[in-house]
Amino acid sequence: MILPELLREIENRGVQLVPAGDRLRFRPKRNLTPELVAELREHKAAILQTLKMREGVDPARIEDAGEVLEMARAYFGLLPEDREEPPLPEPEKGHDPLVHRHTAKARFFRGVRGRDLEKRKREGLPPWIRLVNAQGGGGGR
Structure with missing residues (x-):
């Protein structure tokens, strides 16, 4: 399983992953299958690195405004060809x-x-x- 898929599967099960130094803690354990625990052990270093990078990121800060705008347009259907009416014309000078x-x-x-x-x-x-x-x-x- 690829790392993003593994993290998504674990988060979908309601399991919280917490880095503690060089250890990886997760709760609740009952939501994980033995196969997922084995995957966690196999990819532990990469998961720790990913989680530490997530902690340092401020969710309120936008890194790439173009990417965020593109995602918003795709989600809300705001592409120019999806508009029902053209944007307002520029007012005439004066x-x-x-x-x-x-x-x-x-x-x-x-x-x-x-x-x-x-x-x-x-x-x-x-x-x-x-x-x-x-x-x-x-x-x-």
């Missing part, structure tokens, strides 16, 4: 909807402020006094 919306709002509020200042001038009020309508709300129009 026509970004967020910038346009912000500009429109800025123009609106600038206009409102200008109208309020004109109304205050007409009524002979200083610009720092806030206009109040008859119901007690602000912005009397």
Whole structure:
């Protein structure tokens, strides 16, 4: 049996392998067959080396982002040919909807402020006094 297959078979049986110095410990023993124990003894050095390499690896760190992306695409079916609709087109230069919306709002509020200042001038009020309508709300129009 090849080492990755052996480790996969042991892990599928719920057996935990733990390196302890130059010894290999495993639990629960009742889940292993005598053939698997013989395989463990035969490949002990390689298994210890593999387990020690696993301990040093941080699972949160991505070594090869390309490989991870390829696996995710294969798992979730995110290959370009699997997409149902094409990706969004690039916005035209100078026509970004967020910038346009912000500009429109800025123009609106600038206009409102200008109208309020004109109304205050007409009524002979200083610009720092806030206009109040008859119901007690602000912005009397």
